[in-house]
Amino acid sequence: MDFILVGIIALLGSGLTFFSGFGLGTLLMPVFAIFFPIDIAIALTAIVHLLNNLFKLTLVGKKANLQTVLRFGLPAIVFAFFGAYTLGKLTYIDPLFSYTIADTIYEITAVKISIAIVLIFFSLFDLIPKLKRLEFDVKYLPWGGALSGFFGGLSGHQGALRTAFLIRAKLSKESFIATGVVIACFIDISRLTIYAKDFLQLGDQLNYPMLIVATSMAFIGAYIGNKFLKKITIHTIQIVVGVLLIVFALLLGIGIL
Structure with missing residues (x-):
């Protein structure tokens, strides 16, 4: 059941990200x-995210706009x-608070x-219409890259900001997708160089089969997204994802997850 859940989410998230500019990391x-x-969850997601994006590069990478890549990407x-x-x-800050419910200890950590x-912040991009339409002038591309990169390294949620900045770069649809990839x-790649020590510490505890399933299904989702899903509307999906993210964030914040 665990593998089925991860596989389905990877498939859907990868398919969505082709036309939304973000989705895989948000869901996975x-x-x-x-x-x-x-x-560790953030680091695992980064691996799947990178491998999936490398696969997407083979599909659309040649249409990327080099100038925009450099201004935003560096x-x-x-x-x-x-x-x-x-x-x-x-991660290494001691728990701020702990409490017990039905003999189970829950910890609230930094x-x-x-x-x-x-x-919660990035879920608002899915729920608030004004944020969905948020765009920034092209002169702010380097600042957008800095913000997107920081949040990408912190939690993996950088696609919404990247889309908000790149949407004004006057790129074709194909170039917009390829540049974002x-x-x-x-x-x-940048954040995984920092996460690497976590994988070394985990050793044999790392669930490689689950990682392989997630990556394989993400590849399939990317292929389907590129071929068949470019015209699909994601308004309802964005709302569902936004609400679920808030619920997850609240459970995480109070130590349940």
Whole structure:
């Protein structure tokens, strides 16, 4: 059942991200967090996210706009390091508070509260119409890259900000998708260099079969998204995802997850 849930979410998230600009990390990270500590869940999601984006590069990468990639992507790489470093520091802070319900101890930690706040913030992009239509002038592309990279390193949720900035770059639909994929790869590679120590510490505890299932289904979702889902409306899906993210963030923040 665990593998089925992860596989379905990876398939849907990867398909959605082709036309929304974001989705895979938003959907997959909370599912991984059910089975792993939050920092490991973020790192696992980054692996699937990177492999899926590398696959998408083979489909659309040649249409990326190099100038936009450099203006947005270079600051994103640098600040993704800072975001991942911040995540690592938050992980090792002692629990802020603990409580017991039915003989089960729940802990409220700095990393859980921080990620919960980030999740709630980005869920608003799915729920509030004005934020859905949020756009920034192209002169702010480097700042957008810095913000997107930092939040990408901290929680993996950087696609919404990336889309908000790139949508004004006067790119064709194909170039917009390809440019976003290249930038996402930059951010994933950057943050994974920081996350690597967590995988070394886990060793044999890491669930490689689940990781393989998630990656394989994400590939299938990307292929389907590229071929058949470009015209689908995601308004209802965005609302559902936004609400579920808020619920997950609240449960995470109070230590239930």
